[in-house]
Amino acid sequence: MHVGIGLLRYWPPLCQGYDLSAHRWYVGVKFFDTRCRRLYIGLDTAPMTSNELDALAAETQRLSQWHMLLGELSACLWFTEDLPTMLHGFCKALVTRAGYLSAELELDLEEQSQVFKARVRHSNSPEAVQHATLPVSRFGTALAELRVSAEFALGVGHEAHGVLLRLTHELAEAIHALQGQHPYNDLQDSVEMLALSVQQSPYMVLFAKPSGEVVFCNDSYCKGSGYSTAEVIGQRMLVDLSTPSSEAELRMFNALKMGEHWQGDMQCRRKDGSEYWVRQIVSPLCDKAGNITHLVSVKQDISHCRFRLKDAEEALLLREQALSSSSNGIMITRSDVDDHSIVYVNPAFERITGYSASEVIGREGRFLLRDDLAQADLEEIRSALRERREGQAVLRNYRKDGTQFWNELHIAPVKDADGQHTTHFVSVINDATERVNYQKELEYQANHDALTGLANRNLLNDRIIQAIAWAKRQSLFVGIMLLDLDHFKLVNDASGHGAGDTMLKEVAQRLNSCVRETDTVARLGGDEFVLVLTDLPETGDVDVIAEKVLKALARPIEINGVDVFVTASIGVSVYPRDGDHGELLLRYADIAMYRVKEHGRNSVRQFIPEMGATAISRMNMEGAMRRGLERGEFALHYQPKIDLLTQRIVGAEALVRWNHPQIGLIHPIEFIPLAEESGLILPLGEWVLTEACRQQVAWLEAGLGALEMSVNVSARQFRQEDLAERVAQVVAATGIAPACLALELTESMVMQDVNSTLLALRTLKQLGLSISLDDFGTGYSSLSYLRRFPIDELKIDKSFINDVHVNEDDAAIAGAIIAMALSLGLRVVAEGVESQAQVDRLLAMGCTQVQGYLFGRPMDAASFVAKFQAGVRVFP
Numbered sequence: 001m002h003v004g005i006g007l008l009r010y011w012p013p014l015c016q017g018y019d020l021s022a023h024r025w026y027v028g029v030k031f032f033d034t035r036c037r038r039l040y041i042g043l044d045t046a047p048m049t050s051n052e053l054d055a056l057a058a059e060t061q062r063l064s065q066w067h068m069l070l071g072e073l074s075a076c077l078w079f080t081e082d083l084p085t086m087l088h089g090f091c092k093a094l095v096t097r098a099g100y101l102s103a104e105l106e107l108d109l110e111e112q113s114q115v116f117k118a119r120v121r122h123s124n125s126p127e128a129v130q131h132a133t134l135p136v137s138r139f140g141t142a143l144a145e146l147r148v149s150a151e152f153a154l155g156v157g158h159e160a161h162g163v164l165l166r167l168t169h170e171l172a173e174a175i176h177a178l179q180g181q182h183p184y185n186d187l188q189d190s191v192e193m194l195a196l197s198v199q200q201s202p203y204m205v206l207f208a209k210p211s212g213e214v215v216f217c218n219d220s221y222c223k224g225s226g227y228s229t230a231e232v233i234g235q236r237m238l239v240d241l242s243t244p245s246s247e248a249e250l251r252m253f254n255a256l257k258m259g260e261h262w263q264g265d266m267q268c269r270r271k272d273g274s275e276y277w278v279r280q281i282v283s284p285l286c287d288k289a290g291n292i293t294h295l296v297s298v299k300q301d302i303s304h305c306r307f308r309l310k311d312a313e314e315a316l317l318l319r320e321q322a323l324s325s326s327s328n329g330i331m332i333t334r335s336d337v338d339d340h341s342i343v344y345v346n347p348a349f350e351r352i353t354g355y356s357a358s359e360v361i362g363r364e365g366r367f368l369l370r371d372d373l374a375q376a377d378l379e380e381i382r383s384a385l386r387e388r389r390e391g392q393a394v395l396r397n398y399r400k401d402g403t404q405f406w407n408e409l410h411i412a413p414v415k416d417a418d419g420q421h422t423t424h425f426v427s428v429i430n431d432a433t434e435r436v437n438y439q440k441e442l443e444y445q446a447n448h449d450a451l452t453g454l455a456n457r458n459l460l461n462d463r464i465i466q467a468i469a470w471a472k473r474q475s476l477f478v479g480i481m482l483l484d485l486d487h488f489k490l491v492n493d494a495s496g497h498g499a500g501d502t503m504l505k506e507v508a509q510r511l512n513s514c515v516r517e518t519d520t521v522a523r524l525g526g527d528e529f530v531l532v533l534t535d536l537p538e539t540g541d542v543d544v545i546a547e548k549v550l551k552a553l554a555r556p557i558e559i560n561g562v563d564v565f566v567t568a569s570i571g572v573s574v575y576p577r578d579g580d581h582g583e584l585l586l587r588y589a590d591i592a593m594y595r596v597k598e599h600g601r602n603s604v605r606q607f608i609p610e611m612g613a614t615a616i617s618r619m620n621m622e623g624a625m626r627r628g629l630e631r632g633e634f635a636l637h638y639q640p641k642i643d644l645l646t647q648r649i650v651g652a653e654a655l656v657r658w659n660h661p662q663i664g665l666i667h668p669i670e671f672i673p674l675a676e677e678s679g680l681i682l683p684l685g686e687w688v689l690t691e692a693c694r695q696q697v698a699w700l701e702a703g704l705g706a707l708e709m710s711v712n713v714s715a716r717q718f719r720q721e722d723l724a725e726r727v728a729q730v731v732a733a734t735g736i737a738p739a740c741l742a743l744e745l746t747e748s749m750v751m752q753d754v755n756s757t758l759l760a761l762r763t764l765k766q767l768g769l770s771i772s773l774d775d776f777g778t779g780y781s782s783l784s785y786l787r788r789f790p791i792d793e794l795k796i797d798k799s800f801i802n803d804v805h806v807n808e809d810d811a812a813i814a815g816a817i818i819a820m821a822l823s824l825g826l827r828v829v830a831e832g833v834e835s836q837a838q839v840d841r842l843l844a845m846g847c848t849q850v851q852g853y854l855f856g857r858p859m860d861a862a863s864f865v866a867k868f869q870a871g872v873r874v875f876p
């Protein structure tokens, strides 16, 4: 008979193919009583002598003694789960079964020593205590050491010692056999022990014929499967090697045929129908000829693991599905020092980036940045990766097709099982392009002028602060250039807001083209622009740029197919020369700009401190103006109007002045626009009209004759529905002859709403006064309207008079206006005449009335009277 026994799947079979037929009797392993407490030894068929029978009886006796002990020892070896309990049970068995007074086996699990100590006291010599300290590292080794310990500890001369020695010996043999080092001397004992081991094994053991019919099963199998031994024996529980029916059986068949073990997991069914999983090793037993005689199957119930695995797999599947269906992109990367490669991306990642998983797995996680590495937020992600912590940032990333998207990225470290080391990072990718763009749009709107796209006041203030901070560190200058378009209002009034907008947009573009990228061009509103010029090594550099700007604006702007000319007045202040903060610098640039307006426009002026002394910031102007009106700070100056033919003063234009108690005389150009905006122009205008009329009457009474008094009427005044009534009241109140009163309206005002203008003009005309069109030539009056309007006089704008004697274009325009006016029977007055050459040219063109510094600046009433009395000289 050949016996092959596999103890555990981790152990190799103890012995294979011991040929017991050489012995005279054999041990039948299947004759155990329950729980393996008794081992029956069977005889073979050969007849025995009486000596042999005695020897067998003695042997049987001896075996049954130690078997009792072995059974218990075995029980504590196999049925205890931890070493201390096992050792305790073992010692107890030594005392109760082997006659020891005490036996202690201690396990010292100190990290350092890793030993177990054996201390055994023999009952015959209680004093003699034997110690042994043995290294131990794991359960298997402890079993091996147990043998050694027993050899150390056991004395001689006692029957029980003999049994124990025998046990020890058997264990030693078994272990030696295990290690393949020592042949069995006593095969019978070995087989018994092995048979016992099989029976007692917590693993299920089946022996079967090659046809699969079971010839033996141990208790664990019965317990695990629910079948009794009788129900199992003879049944085909293992594969039939002669007719493998499935792929798995075929594999098993091939392995076993080659004398190899087959190992694998299988799902089985218990008697009650429930399922369980086993991991089993099937080993073939062969005869000398190499034919398989038996199959030995050792099975371990792994249902617990298997079901846990199933749960884990289900949980994993759930997570995988959650990742797959997430609308956020998810990317998992390694977190090794030198490896941050991508190991997983979900479908949303593929959708957002355009890259498929196979294209990105293995690449570095940061590849979505391409070479756009100059991003402030990137540092946060870098340090989160370095410090193995969570981090988030909004980054510019690039899709496969090269388009940019905003990635709202959140990264989190993934730790290993013990929570100590970061093995991976999970990155959640959210395409936030829409939101970021919306935010940027809002930011842009908050910082930019909607019409021109230039910086607005908000952004301007920031830029000035930045420019000053930088200039401070670099010892450079910052130029603040405030630019106001000359007569822009005329464009707006005459051609509508669309035309005005076109002009502003074109101006914005031209201004941008004059400065560097680091400079700022802002629009403050209306026709006011500010240029912040950075990094200037010299203050004079601002003038160069200002000249460039004036030149750029000098080119005509095409609006609705018509070339329109625009000029600008530019005031400049410089950091640190004029001040060290934006508000002050802007105010000074503003003051300088108004000086330009005052002195003929279309030019540049740098701020000088003297200007500051006579100027008032517009911020404070409104309140001051209101108080000024109440306190009588306003006064009228009069500029004479000359008839060239009679060489006499025929009239005066009333021009308002503000005598500010601290600042002194302020020119209307500095406060009229604000008065217009704030509505203060209405009480102011009424006061001017009344005062001018009163003065005219006073001069009349003083003998200056019936001078015509011209009074400027602002757009807002002109739009007053009861303007005519108010004028009539003033006329009545002051006693002026209406024929001596001329109201000056600008060309742009009357062209705004032709029908209502016509009505208003007619009503005014009914009062008997004259209507004069001021600044003529700057608007876009159509001849037909001029014909329809009840106008008495045209005043040619100073801009055409300036060069009328040298510039043929200007001369042509002035000439055309004069000719047209005369043909319509209107008076023509040339404004801003400063030289004799201009007078000569104007006279040649037929213009007979002039006004200008050549004949007198605006002056107070007393000076006017003196001037009148002195007379004027038209020809030198």
Ligand SMILES: Nc1nc2c(ncn2[C@@H]2O[C@@H]3COP(=O)(O)O[C@H]4[C@@H](O)[C@H](n5cnc6c(=O)[nH]c(N)nc65)O[C@@H]4COP(=O)(O)O[C@H]3[C@H]2O)c(=O)[nH]1
Binding pocket: 598, 599, 600, 639, 654, 655, 656, 667, 668, 669, 672, 685, 688, 712, 713, 714, 774, 775, 831, 832, 833, 834, 851, 852, 853, 854, 858
């Ligand atoms: N360079 C130069 N300039 C000359 C010459 N001759 C006259 N001027 C200036 O030209 C402006 C003529 O007045 P405007 O065109 O009606 O322009 C006026 C008018 O639009 C407005 N304004 C003045 N007073 C009043 C007023 O009482 N009511 C209203 N609504 N506007 C007024 O303020 C503007 C500016 O007034 P002013 O500063 O007094 O400036 C005056 C006058 O001083 C010259 O030969 N050369």
